Amino acid sequence: MQTSFTLAQLADPNIAEADRILRACVHCGFCTATCPTYVLLGDELDSPRGRIYLIKDMLEHDRPATADVVKHIDRCLSCLACMTTCPSGVHYMHLVDHARAHIEKTYARPHIDRWLRAFLARVLPDNGLLRWALGAARLGKPFSGVFAGLGLAPVAAMLRLAPSRLPAKAAAPGTGLFPPTAPRRGRVALLTGCVSPVITPSINAAAIRVLTRHGIEVVVADAGCCGSIVHHMGREQEALSAARRQIDALTAEIEGEGLDAILVTASGCGTTVKDYGYVLRTDGAYAENALRVSRLARDISEYLRGIDLTSKRAPSGLVVAYHSACSLQHGQKIVGAPKELLCKMGFVVKDVPEGHLCCGSAGTYNILQPELARRLRERKVGNIEKLKPDVIAAGNIGCMTQIAAGTVIPVVHTVELIDWATGGPEPEALAGKRGSSAAVAPVAPAK
Numbered sequence: 001m002q003t004s005f006t007l008a009q010l011a012d013p014n015i016a017e018a019d020r021i022l023r024a025c026v027h028c029g030f031c032t033a034t035c036p037t038y039v040l041l042g043d044e045l046d047s048p049r050g051r052i053y054l055i056k057d058m059l060e061h062d063r064p065a066t067a068d069v070v071k072h073i074d075r076c077l078s079c080l081a082c083m084t085t086c087p088s089g090v091h092y093m094h095l096v097d098h099a100r101a102h103i104e105k106t107y108a109r110p111h112i113d114r115w116l117r118a119f120l121a122r123v124l125p126d127n128g129l130l131r132w133a134l135g136a137a138r139l140g141k142p143f144s145g146v147f148a149g150l151g152l153a154p155v156a157a158m159l160r161l162a163p164s165r166l167p168a169k170a171a172a173p174g175t176g177l178f179p180p181t182a183p184r185r186g187r188v189a190l191l192t193g194c195v196s197p198v199i200t201p202s203i204n205a206a207a208i209r210v211l212t213r214h215g216i217e218v219v220v221a222d223a224g225c226c227g228s229i230v231h232h233m234g235r236e237q238e239a240l241s242a243a244r245r246q247i248d249a250l251t252a253e254i255e256g257e258g259l260d261a262i263l264v265t266a267s268g269c270g271t272t273v274k275d276y277g278y279v280l281r282t283d284g285a286y287a288e289n290a291l292r293v294s295r296l297a298r299d300i301s302e303y304l305r306g307i308d309l310t311s312k313r314a315p316s317g318l319v320v321a322y323h324s325a326c327s328l329q330h331g332q333k334i335v336g337a338p339k340e341l342l343c344k345m346g347f348v349v350k351d352v353p354e355g356h357l358c359c360g361s362a363g364t365y366n367i368l369q370p371e372l373a374r375r376l377r378e379r380k381v382g383n384i385e386k387l388k389p390d391v392i393a394a395g396n397i398g399c400m401t402q403i404a405a406g407t408v409i410p411v412v413h414t415v416e417l418i419d420w421a422t423g424g425p426e427p428e429a430l431a432g433k434r435g436s437s438a439a440v441a442p443v444a445p446a447k
């Protein structure tokens, strides 16, 4: 694609990168077929190619974002299916990230939208505030229909998505050092994430048990959110601050006792951490450490595949529908590892038809674009239920919450099944459905 940025514009490294990305696009349109919003809406402007044109026009003319551009970019899930399909290697993720930051700087959203986004950006990354907000949402749940009737669909979506019960605060493993319980063969850092410790602390607890059981020392640093949530909302400075906080904490570990890997159990966060090296490439004080952190970052399934896991109990042919999170399959190109691990542990793993299509979770998308998210969830759940699985496994807390809101089939994280098969407790969501006991001792750091 031809571009016409001026030399002055190209002096901005973000514009220079956008120019490079735009020039790689050959307008072939292959990406449209796998774009969830194009599949649902059939509008070229809701396809990757259409959005690329909108972004090109906005950036070349150095124009503030218009309401129309914002509408079509907001509808993009950042699922990155288009990047998997594109034969020309167009890095849509960096382009749309830049467009979102441009929108945030130049477009005045309606008041209610601004308030809602500010609320999500403040509350979701903060464990304490999130716990409080989810407590309040539980009380408001019966009134979700009233909010929908008042035209406040995002508030109604938030209430519907809020879990009806929260695990005890003490169920989260906390921060500190978790020593191996077998001969030591490695040392890793585990990112806590921000939503997961509040609504499903069982995920990181399971990861810590699997790792320490196999001789891996785990350190959990107290650095808060990785910045993914605000990054996808175009709140660039907040995202960079969160990234720098993580990098400081992880660099201290790398330069202290050393790390073999930095593990993430939420693939949405993993994609962001793997991109720290890019987003901080022009920050002289952080570029080098950011790149080092990105290079060490691994999804939990990616790391566990390199370990000789010991299966202690065969889960008697339990049928698992494996939902491949977009951030894992498209963002990190991890497709086979989770399924291979589950098969090796004795589960019967089934691929979900139309597995390349997003479930509609996409960070805060299921709150900010509730109607499209609902349609995508219904399509996803319909495809999953055709498989008649005993359980659904996914590697991302966002997808787990989104899918669980549309089905009675239990939804668990892949690592919870691996933990169970290697000697840990049966995942709580599954035990509840099977009527077995799920009393689990809390996982606590040694110091």
Ligand code: SF4
Residues within 6 Å of the ligand: 034, 035, 036, 037, 038, 046, 047, 048, 051, 075, 076, 077, 078, 079, 080, 081, 082, 083, 092
């Ligand atoms: S990221 Fe997903 S929703 Fe956005 S343009 Fe690409 S395929 Fe479509």
Ligand code: SF4
Residues within 6 Å of the ligand: 024, 025, 026, 027, 028, 029, 030, 031, 032, 048, 049, 082, 085, 086, 087, 088, 089, 090
């Ligand atoms: S598939 Fe790639 S090259 Fe073709 S239109 Fe889409 S982004 Fe452009």
